[in-house]
Amino acid sequence: MKDMGEGYTTPDGRRIGPVLMELRNITLRFGGVVAIKDISFDIREGEIRAIIGPNGAGKSSMLNVISGFYVPTEGEVWFRGEKRGPMKPYQVARLGIARTFQNIALFDGMSVLDNIMTGRLTLMHAGLFSQALWWGKAAAEEDEHREKVEKIIDFLEIQNIRKTPVGRLPYGLKKRVELARALAAEPKILLLDEPMAGMNVEEKEDMCRFILDVNDEFGTTTVLIEHDMGVVMDLSDRVVVMDYGRKIGDGPPEEVRNNQDVIDAYLGVAHA
Numbered sequence: 001m002k003d004m005g006e007g008y009t010t011p012d013g014r015r016i017g018p019v020l021m022e023l024r025n026i027t028l029r030f031g032g033v034v035a036i037k038d039i040s041f042d043i044r045e046g047e048i049r050a051i052i053g054p055n056g057a058g059k060s061s062m063l064n065v066i067s068g069f070y071v072p073t074e075g076e077v078w079f080r081g082e083k084r085g086p087m088k089p090y091q092v093a094r095l096g097i098a099r100t101f102q103n104i105a106l107f108d109g110m111s112v113l114d115n116i117m118t119g120r121l122t123l124m125h126a127g128l129f130s131q132a133l134w135w136g137k138a139a140a141e142e143d144e145h146r147e148k149v150e151k152i153i154d155f156l157e158i159q160n161i162r163k164t165p166v167g168r169l170p171y172g173l174k175k176r177v178e179l180a181r182a183l184a185a186e187p188k189i190l191l192l193d194e195p196m197a198g199m200n201v202e203e204k205e206d207m208c209r210f211i212l213d214v215n216d217e218f219g220t221t222t223v224l225i226e227h228d229m230g231v232v233m234d235l236s237d238r239v240v241v242m243d244y245g246r247k248i249g250d251g252p253p254e255e256v257r258n259n260q261d262v263i264d265a266y267l268g269v270a271h272a
């Protein structure tokens, strides 16, 4: 693929910037299982990057490497021009990488608003002790957090359910609340693990629109795993295709769609 240097403008007028994260020769082993085998690719600022592949291909493992949750067995991760070393959980949390999960991970008994507020925890400066001493300052900070959260609530059109306990919501709305919580962290990279899984057609269309709108409005760099090929083709700027832990394709959707290795992997053709 041709070098895109400092970035480029997409046919629909969105600006894609320089490389934000680079994964170099990543291998990840779990005992004898090789989940990722010598994979390299990059993620550019502002782009929607999909990772696709059959079951067990290593997609979730790759998402966990990107988030910093897994340290690769071999290879290097470069983020914003710096090589990333092993990190403590709090350092991972402060990297500016937020995610949603394959199985929704929200607090069912808490309201939509409070769930979304938890997304800002790593951005909150006033701890309990300082709150006791500087309650005025802490209150001002809380107002600021609420304002940001309210903006996201408006943007994702969930004003009417902001006080509702999450446990009472239908599936599609829960997924939208999960997206809202991830956005509340103002992430540098947003990771979405199968954001449309289990949704009906209408819910999928809504989610697609929100992911695109979020990217447009906030310029959020987004990496997503998705099984629905139609969704991937509609949403992504570039696609990495994995199979048996290897990378078998990487490029714009129309390019990978015509890649014979990718077609074979999806049709289940045996490997030599």
Ligand SMILES: Nc1ncnc2c1ncn2[C@@H]1O[C@H](COP(=O)(O)OP(=O)(O)OP(=O)(O)O)[C@@H](O)[C@H]1O
Pocket: 030, 033, 034, 035, 053, 054, 055, 056, 057, 058, 059, 060, 061, 062
């Ligand atoms: N924590 C783990 N311990 C041991 N093996 C693991 C672990 N996580 C993943 N694996 C193995 O690594 C391989 C890749 O799994 P991974 O979940 O990353 O694939 P995937 O493409 O996300 O699959 P799916 O589409 O089914 O979610 C599989 O063989 C899996 O069994």
